[in-house]
Amino acid sequence: xxxxxxxxxxxxxxxxxxxxxxxxxxxxxxxxxxxxxxxxxxxxxxxxxxxxxxxxxxxxxxxxxxxxxxxxxxxxxxxxxxxxxxxxxxxxxxxxxxxxxxxxxxxxxxxxxxxxxx
Amino acid sequence: xxxxxxxxxxxxxxxxxxxxxxxxxxxxxxxxxxxxxxxxxxxxxxxxxxxxxxxxxxxxxxxxxxxxxxxxxxxxxxxxxxxxxxxxxxxxxxxxxxxxxxxxxxxxxxxxxxxxxxxxxxxxxxxxxxxxxxxxxxxxxxxxxxxxxxxxxxxxxxxxxxxxxxxxxxxxxxxxxxxxxxxxxxxxxxxxxxxxxxxxxxxxxxxxxxxxxxxxxxxxxxxxxxxxxxxxxxxxxxxxxxxxxxxxxxxxxxxxxxxxxxxxxxxxxxxxxxxxxxxxxxxxxxxxxxxxxxxxxxxxxxxxxxxxxxxxxxxxxxxxxxxxxxxxxxxxxxxxxxxxxxxxxxxxxxxx
Numbered sequence: 001x002x003x004x005x006x007x008x009x010x011x012x013x014x015x016x017x018x019x020x021x022x023x024x025x026x027x028x029x030x031x032x033x034x035x036x037x038x039x040x041x042x043x044x045x046x047x048x049x050x051x052x053x054x055x056x057x058x059x060x061x062x063x064x065x066x067x068x069x070x071x072x073x074x075x076x077x078x079x080x081x082x083x084x085x086x087x088x089x090x091x092x093x094x095x096x097x098x099x100x101x102x103x104x105x106x107x108x109x110x111x112x113x114x115x116x117x118x
Numbered sequence: 119x120x121x122x123x124x125x126x127x128x129x130x131x132x133x134x135x136x137x138x139x140x141x142x143x144x145x146x147x148x149x150x151x152x153x154x155x156x157x158x159x160x161x162x163x164x165x166x167x168x169x170x171x172x173x174x175x176x177x178x179x180x181x182x183x184x185x186x187x188x189x190x191x192x193x194x195x196x197x198x199x200x201x202x203x204x205x206x207x208x209x210x211x212x213x214x215x216x217x218x219x220x221x222x223x224x225x226x227x228x229x230x231x232x233x234x235x236x237x238x239x240x241x242x243x244x245x246x247x248x249x250x251x252x253x254x255x256x257x258x259x260x261x262x263x264x265x266x267x268x269x270x271x272x273x274x275x276x277x278x279x280x281x282x283x284x285x286x287x288x289x290x291x292x293x294x295x296x297x298x299x300x301x302x303x304x305x306x307x308x309x310x311x312x313x314x315x316x317x318x319x320x321x322x323x324x325x326x327x328x329x330x331x332x333x334x335x336x337x338x339x340x341x342x343x344x345x346x347x348x349x350x351x352x353x354x355x356x357x358x359x360x361x362x363x364x365x366x367x368x369x370x371x372x373x374x375x376x377x378x379x380x381x382x383x384x385x386x387x388x389x390x391x392x393x394x395x396x397x398x399x400x401x402x403x404x405x406x407x408x409x410x411x412x413x414x415x416x417x418x419x420x421x422x423x424x425x426x427x428x429x430x431x432x433x434x435x436x437x438x439x440x441x442x443x444x445x446x447x448x449x450x451x452x453x454x455x456x457x458x459x460x461x462x463x464x465x466x467x468x469x470x
Binding site: 013017107 | 247251252253256258259260263266267270288292348
């Protein structure tokens with residue numbers, strides 16, 4: 001199984017997700033920025049990608065747009081602290097597989113979203 | 119009476135006789151209407167003021183000595199343009215004149231500027247709250263997630279109580295933040311409704327929460343026409359206003375002999391100033407209480423989020439009420455002094 005990739009500039013979110021996925025025996029790699037993830041994309045492709053929306057540098061929606069151009073079959077799950085309708089609609093219009101509102105429930109929301117995207 | 123004395127006043131003064139005809143006009147009156155004293159003295163007061171039937175009948179009432187002093191805001195026609203003015207009609211007994219009309223032009227731009235300034239301020243505050251909400255939710259995500267992971271590692275129920283508290287409190291903060299930023303996005307679901315359906319719902323909810331400590335009176339003008347509005351948001355607006363009133367009177371009564379009273383009143387208002395324009399006819403719903411009034415220190419910021427006069431208040435009620443009222447093209451305003459606080463929801467009514 002290929003690893004799940006996580007892009008979030010918030011260190012504690014990365015840590016929590018890493019631990020939660022490790023508990024389910026899901027391999028995981030984390031990145032602090034979209035740029036770092038794009039660089040790694042030269043060498044390998046993830047099973048599923050989880051990304052935050054608001055980050056310094058390239059934001060999550062623009063990253064989602066890039067990924068859908070190059071890897072249309074890769075499932076991307078958007079995480080955001082914005083709970084308004086507008087960013088949800090945007091995420092799905094850009095082809096997001098799922099949408100997680102922070103703070104999320106690890107067992108119910110995160111793990112089930114990842115399993116159903118595999 | 120020395121008519122010359124009126125020349126020293128800044129406000130326009132007109133004297134009318136018992137037939138309602140203008141008999142004297144001072145210089146500010148001539149300037150306000152852009153007519154000479156001679157021209158003014160050929161006209162009836164009602165025609166000059168372009169009075170609607172309601173004002174006409176009240177005008178007649180003042181002249182015939184039936185009513186006392188009458189005050190209202192009116193729109194004065196001056197050749198091509200119009201001027202918003204506050205009108206006072208004072209009955210004069212025992213003289214050659216029946217009444218004195220005093221008019222002062224209101225500076226509509228000043229008034230509009232003031233209310234527009236308020237809505238701009240509120241919009242700017244909502245924007246910073248949204249940013250703050252975003253910044254707070256990230257660490258909350260880490261906090262809640264870490265607690266949930268720890269919860270899974272613990273073997274005893276007693277220890278899990280600790281992690282449950284952490285998660286529940288994180289959820290409580292999230293709910294608070296969601297309430298702060300909620301009212302923004304979704305549109306109104308307008309239906310044709312009678313405002314008294316809204317008032318009755320609020321009345322029922324108020325009774326359920328505060329009876330018998332608080333006495334709630336209803337004073338409805340049943341001739342108020344129906345309007346297009348979002349039922350649940352109007353309930354929320356009036357309920358937020360009314361709960362403040364009921365809490366204020368029930369806290370201040372504190373077992374005393376005087377029962378706190380809250381009045382729910384509906385009226386039709388004319389020539390009202392709303393945020394972006396004057397309107398000819400509007401619906402005014404007042405919530406009046408006899409509590410201690412709004413503390414002076416927070417009077418000019420009660421509509422700002424997180425401002426509250428109560429120790430356990432959230433400071434969201436009136437900010438939300440104002441926002442919902444503005445979504446309907448209306449506004450919420452108030453007067454308050456000890457023993458009397460009146461909050462008014464004003465909504466524009468289209469012309470019949």
